[in-house]
Structures are given as C-alpha cells and as structure tokens.
Amino acid sequence: MRRPSARKVDFNWATLGLRRHDLSLLDAPFSEQEIKRAIDLLPGDKAPGPDGFTGLFLKTCWDIIKGDIMEAANAFHALRCGSLPLINIANIILIPKKEGADEVGDFRPISLIHSFVKLISKTLALRLQLHMNAIVSTCQSAFIKHRSIHDNFMAVRSGIRRFHRNKTPALFLKLDIAKAFDSISWEYLLALLEHLGFPTRWRGWIAAILSSSTSRVFLNGVPNPPLRHGRGLRQGDPLSPLLFVIAIDPLQRLLEVATEIGALTKLRGRPPSLRISMFADDAAIFITPTKGEVSMLARILDLFGEVTDLKTNFHKSTVVPIHCSGVMLSDVLSGLPAKRASFPLKYLGLPLSSTRLKRLDFQPLVDKISSKLNGWNGKNLSAAGRLTLVKVVLTSQVIYVLLALKPPKEVMKLIDSKRKQFLWAGTERLTGGKCKVSWTRAARPKKFGGLSILHLGKFSRALRLRWLWQDSKEPARKRVMGDLPCTAVDKVLFAAATSVTVGDGKSTLFWESTWLRGLRPRDIYPKIFSISRRKNRSNQEALSNNNWIKDLNFHHEELSAAHLQEYCQLWVERYITLPGSLHSLYIIGGRD
Incomplete structure (x- = not known):
C-alpha cells in the first residue's frame, strides 16, 4: 500500500447529486445469531491469518468461544477499538498471475487476515450486501447479488452492435485503472460514505479497520517487517470488494452529469447512464469520436483520479473505433495515448465483435480445452476420474462462454469430440471399439441409463432461455x-x-x-x-x-x-x- 498524498481537489458533491439512502439499520447492535451466520458462511478450509484459526475452528468451537467473541464484537460496536491494532494484522502472500512471474507487477497480493477482524468484516459485508442494489448503479455488476458479469458483456455488445448497425461513429474504450484496490483514497471513501447516507457509527467502524491495519509480506515463506497502510483496500477482506464498487461507482455519475450539461455529447439511442459499463475496476466507455470529446473524457478521468487515487493508465488502455471510416482518428486520438485495436477483441474473457462471430473467434476456447487435456495424463487416470474431469472441468470452461454467446455448430462438435476422446481413450487415439456407449446416450441423466454429461447444444439453449426468463421477470433489464x-x-x-x-x-x-x-x-x-x-x-x-x-x-x-x-x-x-x-x-x- 502506497503512502497517501494530500488531496488537492474534491468533488462538488452538490452538483454530483448522489442520492442519499436510508441505511440506519447498518449500525444496529450485533446479535449472536448474526455473528454465528457470518461464521457459518466463512470457508472452513481456507488458509488462516496470523492467529492460525481457520473458519472450521470457529464453527466447531463456537459454543466454547462465543462469549469471548461477542464481548469483543460489542466492544467494536461501541468503537472501543484501542486494542484493534494488535490483531488487525495480515500476512500478504504473493500469488503469481502468470507462469514465469519475476516482477512485482506479475504477482497478486492476497491478505490472510486475523480471524476476528475477518469475522467482523464478514458481518459488516452481510449487512451491506442487502443495500448494494440500491446504492450502486446498474452499470456495475461485480460482487452484487442478482447481477452478473455477463450482464456487462451483453450491455456492451448491444451498444457496439447498435452503433455499427445504425452506422453511427463512436469510440469504445477499455480502461486500465492502475493498482485500483491498492490505491483508493481513504479520505475520499469516507467522504463518499457520508454523502451516501451511511451512519456515523458505520463510518467510524470503517475508519477504525482501515487506520489500524498493518501487513507483513511473506517472501519465500519468510515474513518481512510489518507495514502500516495509508490507502487502499486489502484483497482477501470480505468487506473490501463492496467498498471498492461503491468507491468507483461515482465515475458513472460524473459521466452522466457531464452529458447532461453538454460537456460530453449524448450518444444517439443510448441513455447517459449506459455510457459506461463496469465490472469491479474493469471499465468500458462509449464516446463520440471528436477531439474535444476525447480531451474532455481524459480530463474527467484525470480529475477522478486526483480525487479518488484511482488513476487511469492510458498507455495500457485500449480504444476501438466503431464505424469511423470517415473520421481522422490520428487527430482525434492525438491527446489519448491508448493502444488502438479493432474487433474482434476480448472483453471480460469473451470474444467481442460488432458483427457475427466466426469459428476462428472461438479458437482460444478450443485451445484452452486442449491445454487442459495436455496437462492431464489420461492414460493413468481411471474411467471414473476421466468422467469427473469431463463433467466438471472441461464443461465449466464452455459454460462461461455459452452464457452469453452461441458458438457455431462446428465449434460445439469439436469440443464434444475432445470431451469424447478424453473420456473413452484418455490421451490415446480414439477408435469406435473404445466407446462403451454412444455420446448421445452418455449425455442422458443417470436415471435414464446415461452418464449425466451435459449435452452442450441443449444446455446452450437452456442458458439462452434463462435470459428470456430474467427479461420477463425484470422488464427494466x-x-x-x-x-x-x-x-x-x-x-x-x-x-x-x-x-x-x-x-x-x-x-x-x-x-x-x-x-x-x-x-x-x-x-x-x-x-x-x-x-x-x-x-x-x-x-x-x-x-x-x-x-x-x-x-x-x-x-x-x-x-x-x-x-x-x-x-x-x-x-x-x-x-x-x-x-x-x-x-x-x-x-x-x-x-x-
């Protein structure tokens, strides 16, 4: 976590016009049932924090330790937090983001937090989760119940195709926000919570948790001296994701206000609130392809970064033109040092295009399945083991794509052939004599004589019908x-x-x-x-x-x-x- 810098600018909160919410129930006293529910929802086998106590220990020994835990929880509720720095310690473990990671940026820091602090954070997160749908705009889908990453993908794809279909010039920007979780300003976060209507006691709890936190980075299993935090949110804390999406959400409102006052041009056929799509810190924005528009957006993002410390790394961001054949892009984008790309490209792990996707666009999915198969020695696995891998691992790779896209039949057949070969022959060549039953029969439920392997074609249709069901239940979607x-x-x-x-x-x-x-x-x-x-x-x-x-x-x-x-x-x-x-x-x- 970096040292905080004094904020030189702040939002005009009155102009921003954030809606205040009735959040008076957030600071209610902790009940024994509420704490026990939080313990029950903690994973039992995750690595423990500095105290060595896992979720399984808390669940098993609840009847023995509940008196001490409730006493500590009530002290925290009363903001008697003098001893909190003694236990608000986390061990930071560095998880490599890719193979051959050798630089600091190649690792993801995960905080293993003291069990009591994690329990309190989980309890607060459960309370806050009930209000997230009202607090956070619909353009943000991360960590909010009844919202999905596929909602963002579908909204962005719909916008891109509408611009392309109507021959409307536009720019699609994928933003890279540098070290987002590690950088967010505490001063800004607490001010935002106040303007949203969070009670004073709740803000006091958040301030106490943040200001008393320290961490030790483990390198090769050896802990380094503790570091005091000055900004950022700990990854691994149950409350951090919810606080983060609340903190980044005003970016949507900034763009909406800029559109309303004419600083940004209204996008034809698209409400101001749908100009941006966010999944955690993964933000995508639509703008009109003019030099003034690009300069204004860059200025808005810079000012947002000054206030929040969530600064956009334009050099790692991507801009994609939509129907801009008659636009001088070199001049329009001269003030935006982002990488220029074209469709199709990957967005939220899915192929995104302004037109119909081709078989080649799904090749990364096929390659991913092939790489999984190459890593398994099917020859040494039992038939039951191969069946489990086919049903759980290989199928899950495909479901993420099927939730939003309809791959060509050739792609589905190719994936099925790979699943079929691994099931019956492992890594060996598949011949007809090795197939115990037909693939059609294998896809039947077990009670009908099959192996309960998902039929990708039928399951793909079921997933698509899910969109129609949600649309009918929530017409605003x-x-x-x-x-x-x-x-x-x-x-x-x-x-x-x-x-x-x-x-x-x-x-x-x-x-x-x-x-x-x-x-x-x-x-x-x-x-x-x-x-x-x-x-x-x-x-x-x-x-x-x-x-x-x-x-x-x-x-x-x-x-x-x-x-x-x-x-x-x-x-x-x-x-x-x-x-x-x-x-x-x-x-x-x-x-x-």
Missing part, C-alpha cells in the same frame, strides 16, 4: 441489456413453456408475451403483427388510447383482406387491463 443472444426458435420454445397473467400491463409485452389464450399475439395474428411499427410496447402502452391500432401501417403495400380479418379478431379479443393487479410469469407444469 431489457433497456440495459439490449439484444439478447436468443434465436427465433428460442423465443417460440420459451413462449410454449411459459404463460403470463396480466395485471396492470406494465410488465408484459403486447405482442411478445403469452397473455392471449396462453399464446403470443404475434403468433396468433402474424399478418397484423407484420405491419405494426411498434413491436415492443407493453400491454399498458398498447391498450392505452388504442395505441396498438395507431401503430399499424394501414398503407402497407401488401395489405390484404387477411390483414383486416386478423385486425378485427384481435380488436374483439384485446385484453382489458385490470389496474392494481399483479403480473406474474410461470412455467407451464411447474412453479415460479
């Missing part, structure tokens, strides 16, 4: 996520497997939801659907003032008697909304 990786067949299958009850009509789509006789109106009346100019209206919008009728293009060149017949039938069948009722989605034959 659609505005953020944009286009989903779902085919027309996926949508028909989802419609056939689900049904909707309509309440006030806000959460169901007039054409796409299965609210009419358990079917989608677009499927019952395809001709009238084809001449609608607004196909994504909610039921409430469509039925209000008969907007669905106003959306119809009655001057369409292919208008026929069949169109008019469908129009009359739908007009008779139209659903009358019931204000105050609830919308619900359920699986036919199952439960919500």
Whole structure:
C-alpha cells in the first residue's frame, strides 16, 4: 500500500447529486445469531491469518468461544477499538498471475487476515450486501447479488452492435485503472460514505479497520517487517470488494452529469447512464469520436483520479473505433495515448465483435480445452476420474462462454469430440471399439441409463432461455441489456413453456408475451403483427388510447383482406387491463 498524498481537489458533491439512502439499520447492535451466520458462511478450509484459526475452528468451537467473541464484537460496536491494532494484522502472500512471474507487477497480493477482524468484516459485508442494489448503479455488476458479469458483456455488445448497425461513429474504450484496490483514497471513501447516507457509527467502524491495519509480506515463506497502510483496500477482506464498487461507482455519475450539461455529447439511442459499463475496476466507455470529446473524457478521468487515487493508465488502455471510416482518428486520438485495436477483441474473457462471430473467434476456447487435456495424463487416470474431469472441468470452461454467446455448430462438435476422446481413450487415439456407449446416450441423466454429461447444444439453449426468463421477470433489464443472444426458435420454445397473467400491463409485452389464450399475439395474428411499427410496447402502452391500432401501417403495400380479418379478431379479443393487479410469469407444469 502506497503512502497517501494530500488531496488537492474534491468533488462538488452538490452538483454530483448522489442520492442519499436510508441505511440506519447498518449500525444496529450485533446479535449472536448474526455473528454465528457470518461464521457459518466463512470457508472452513481456507488458509488462516496470523492467529492460525481457520473458519472450521470457529464453527466447531463456537459454543466454547462465543462469549469471548461477542464481548469483543460489542466492544467494536461501541468503537472501543484501542486494542484493534494488535490483531488487525495480515500476512500478504504473493500469488503469481502468470507462469514465469519475476516482477512485482506479475504477482497478486492476497491478505490472510486475523480471524476476528475477518469475522467482523464478514458481518459488516452481510449487512451491506442487502443495500448494494440500491446504492450502486446498474452499470456495475461485480460482487452484487442478482447481477452478473455477463450482464456487462451483453450491455456492451448491444451498444457496439447498435452503433455499427445504425452506422453511427463512436469510440469504445477499455480502461486500465492502475493498482485500483491498492490505491483508493481513504479520505475520499469516507467522504463518499457520508454523502451516501451511511451512519456515523458505520463510518467510524470503517475508519477504525482501515487506520489500524498493518501487513507483513511473506517472501519465500519468510515474513518481512510489518507495514502500516495509508490507502487502499486489502484483497482477501470480505468487506473490501463492496467498498471498492461503491468507491468507483461515482465515475458513472460524473459521466452522466457531464452529458447532461453538454460537456460530453449524448450518444444517439443510448441513455447517459449506459455510457459506461463496469465490472469491479474493469471499465468500458462509449464516446463520440471528436477531439474535444476525447480531451474532455481524459480530463474527467484525470480529475477522478486526483480525487479518488484511482488513476487511469492510458498507455495500457485500449480504444476501438466503431464505424469511423470517415473520421481522422490520428487527430482525434492525438491527446489519448491508448493502444488502438479493432474487433474482434476480448472483453471480460469473451470474444467481442460488432458483427457475427466466426469459428476462428472461438479458437482460444478450443485451445484452452486442449491445454487442459495436455496437462492431464489420461492414460493413468481411471474411467471414473476421466468422467469427473469431463463433467466438471472441461464443461465449466464452455459454460462461461455459452452464457452469453452461441458458438457455431462446428465449434460445439469439436469440443464434444475432445470431451469424447478424453473420456473413452484418455490421451490415446480414439477408435469406435473404445466407446462403451454412444455420446448421445452418455449425455442422458443417470436415471435414464446415461452418464449425466451435459449435452452442450441443449444446455446452450437452456442458458439462452434463462435470459428470456430474467427479461420477463425484470422488464427494466431489457433497456440495459439490449439484444439478447436468443434465436427465433428460442423465443417460440420459451413462449410454449411459459404463460403470463396480466395485471396492470406494465410488465408484459403486447405482442411478445403469452397473455392471449396462453399464446403470443404475434403468433396468433402474424399478418397484423407484420405491419405494426411498434413491436415492443407493453400491454399498458398498447391498450392505452388504442395505441396498438395507431401503430399499424394501414398503407402497407401488401395489405390484404387477411390483414383486416386478423385486425378485427384481435380488436374483439384485446385484453382489458385490470389496474392494481399483479403480473406474474410461470412455467407451464411447474412453479415460479
């Protein structure tokens, strides 16, 4: 952790306009049940801190030590923290980020914290987690329940493809924030917590934990003298990830305010709040490709770094032009020393492109699976061991990609052939005689005579249907996520497997939801659907003032008697909304 520097600038918090939250419950007294729950959620077998006590010890000996732990927890609650520096010590273990690591930057520091401090941090984290969805903007997905790294990928991909499809020039920037966790300013963090409405006692706890912390770096198993911290958050502390995403979140608000006052140009077809996507410190930004816009963004990022100590390393950042054939990029980017790249590129570990991905774009996934196989000596593994590796390790490599993308069939077949070969032949050449059962049968559940190996094609479709389910349960997500990786067949299958009850009509789509006789109106009346100019209206919008009728293009060149017949039938069948009722989605034959 580096020494703190005096902050020369600060935010105009009034102009920034952060919303205050009711967080009064955060500083409630600790209960025995709450502390016990935190202990139960601690991993039992992780490496211990300086005191040598693991999570398993705390769980096993709770009845013996709970009196002492509750006494210490109550003292901490009362801010009697005079003895906290004696135990707020961490052993820093350096984990190599890559093979052949030989420089300081090639290692990731992990802090092994004293068990009591870790327990308190875990308890505070559990309290804070309940409020994270309200505190942190939707552009940030890391460490927040019900949000996913794939949400960020889908939102960014949707933006890139929309700009490309509409032939709108734009720049996509992937930012590298230098030593983000290790650098964040404590003074800024505490000021931010105050403006967000965190209670005084809670801020006192955070200040006590931060200011009393020391660490010893272990090199070759030998501890170095303890270091006092002046800034940053310890990686390995349960509370650190939540505090970090709160601390970096105002960057989104800065860009939003800059757009509102005209310092940055509003992106066509994209709300100001969706200009940036963040997953922890991995930030991606869209801007208009003009010299003034680039200079303004660089200035905003520099000022953000001055206030927070989260400074952007422009030399390690990447800028990608989108439909900028008529733009003098050398002039526009002259003030931004970022690396220039082109699509496809990797974003959050997934291939990202403005157009349809090709087989070659998935080659890194195939190579990754091959490298796993090369590291295993399948010849010396039992059949049960190979089956476990195929089901757990090889399949998990693919699932991360399938959650957001639909690889070509050739790629799926190639991956299946590698899984099949390793299962039946290990590292040897696969022949027909070595296959005990067909691959189709191996993919069946065990109760149906199979081996419960995931069928990648079917599982890929199930994962895509998951997006449709989430979209239906949370309609606000659609505005953020944009286009989903779902085919027309996926949508028909989802419609056939689900049904909707309509309440006030806000959460169901007039054409796409299965609210009419358990079917989608677009499927019952395809001709009238084809001449609608607004196909994504909610039921409430469509039925209000008969907007669905106003959306119809009655001057369409292919208008026929069949169109008019469908129009009359739908007009008779139209659903009358019931204000105050609830919308619900359920699986036919199952439960919500």
